[in-house]
Amino acid sequence: MNKVELIELIAVGADIPDTVAKLALESIVYRIVEAVSANEVVQIGGLGSFLQVSRSARVGRNPSTGLSVQIPAMKSVGFRASSAFKRQVNHS
Template identity: 55%
Template sequence: MNKVELIEHIAAGADISTLAAEQVLNSLISRVIHAVSSDDVVRIIGLGSFVPSERSARIGRNPVNGAAVLIQASRVVKFKAGSAFKDAVNAGPL
C-alpha cells in the first residue's frame, strides 16, 4: 500500500473527503517527525512506538574494492511494533 491508497482507505473508513484524509495523514507524519527529531518517543496504541536512537561510528567496506570506509555516527529512528500489531501480523490477513 502506498500513501495515496492509504489516504483513500482513511477517507472511506472515516467517511471524510480524500482531501481531509490527506491533511490528517500529512499532519500525523509531520507531528511524528517533529517529536522524534526532538528526542521524544511517539507511542500509538495498537500500532507501536517510534523511538529516536544513536548509531555510533563504525568501519564499513566498499563493496567494489573492499577498502575500509569510516561510516559517521548518526541519529536514526527505530520502530517497535506493539503487541496488537504483532498479533495481527502473526494471525494473517483479515
C-alpha cells in the same frame, strides 16, 4: 499500499472527503517526524512506538573495492511494533 491508497482508505473509513483525509495524514506524519527529531518517543496504541536511535561511528568496507571506510556516528529512526500489532501479523 502507497500514500494515495492509504488516504482513500482513511477517507472511506472515516466518511470524510479525500482532501481532509490527506490533511490529517500529512499532519500526523509531520508531528511524528517533529517529535522523533526532538528525541521524543511517539507511542500509538495498537500500532507501536517511533523512537530516535543513535548509531556509533564504525569502520565499514566498500564492497566493490574492499577498502575500509570510516562511517560517522548518526541518528536513525526505530519502530517497535506493539504486541497487538505483532499478534495480528502472526495470525493472518
